[in-house]
Amino acid sequence: MRMLLLCILCYMYVVEVATSTNCPEYVFRRIPLNVSITHNLFTADKGLTVKECGQKCIGTTSCASFSYLQGHVSQCYLFTRRVRLGLDQTVQPGPVTYWLLQETCPSDYTYNATNNICYKAYFDSTDLMSWAEAMNRCEEDGGYLYMANTTEKFNLIKSLNVPSRVEAYMGCTRHRGVKVTWKCLDGSDFVGEWYPGEPSSTIEDCVAIIYGNLIGALDVNCLGLRRFICEIPVRFP
Structure with a gap:
């Protein structure tokens, strides 16, 4: 079951932490890629904070990554696959992107x-x-x-x-x-x-x-x- 505790990890720098009396799990990792991706986008919302965007991803079974664009009206994009270099994209700089981390290793890894x-x-x-x-x-x-x-x-x-x-x-x-x-x-x-x-x-x-x-x-x-x-x-x- 996906946890609703959110702790976004920017290369060991925590930028958002959900309120908790326990040490929260690291759930996301911010990646360097900052272009707008259109491939495997399945939902977009406006007006959310980055933490709310991450929580929405965690609460959506098919979400593997999300992108967040800060602006006059913030944009939250959820993806069914991890956003990565080489997928369909626009050339202008875009939102920051976070990959959802797996909970455990598969037994053969x-x-x-x-x-x-x-x-x-x-x-x-x-x-x-x-x-x-x-x-x-x-x-x-x-x-x-x-x-x-x-x-x-x-x-x-x-x-x-x-x-x-x-x-x-x-x-x-x-x-x-x-x-x-x-x-x-x-x-x-x-x-x-x-x-x-x-x-x-x-x-x-x-x-x-x-x-x-x-x-x-x-x-x-x-x-x-x-x-x-x-x-x-x-x-x-």
């Missing part, structure tokens, strides 16, 4: 306390998928492709025990603007060690990690069939 995430490596020979297919699979689990957006998180997957040469998709892609940047799903920068000679192409837009004699990141064709790593953000293990 591993919890990492440093990053407060669960993760799972899909490394079997039957797990070969395109980037989009892998993303859908992770979403079915309640998460998304693994985001290497800190040195600690990249080192975590570098340390996985992989018996043979494997390439695995991550949740980061190339973005073209005034200059080329590599971004993860939440709008944060990709932080990882490129394999020697990488990135090596102007048309390979997805990021994968390669395990072999050396371990590092590759730019790869998003349609190629590869293994992948999923991540689920959680409140508690």
Whole structure:
């Protein structure tokens, strides 16, 4: 059951806390992405506070994230999926966005306390998928492709025990603007060690990690069939 206690987490900075005599659960995480998204929007309301918007998301079974636009008349947007980079969007800066955190880790995922995430490596020979297919699979689990957006998180997957040469998709892609940047799903920068000679192409837009004699990141064709790593953000293990 979803709790009606709300504590919005901005990278360990609490901006809204529901009244409670107990230590409240962290329920949401604010993400860096600040563009207006139209994909998977299922309801919009005006005149709510950010806390009321979050409470509305918690009380709606199908809500996975919400965006809040402060202005003369505030706007609250609820989404059936986590809002992320690459979905249909407008180009102008938009509302701040919060992802709903899962309550617990699935039994077949591993919890990492440093990053407060669960993760799972899909490394079997039957797990070969395109980037989009892998993303859908992770979403079915309640998460998304693994985001290497800190040195600690990249080192975590570098340390996985992989018996043979494997390439695995991550949740980061190339973005073209005034200059080329590599971004993860939440709008944060990709932080990882490129394999020697990488990135090596102007048309390979997805990021994968390669395990072999050396371990590092590759730019790869998003349609190629590869293994992948999923991540689920959680409140508690």
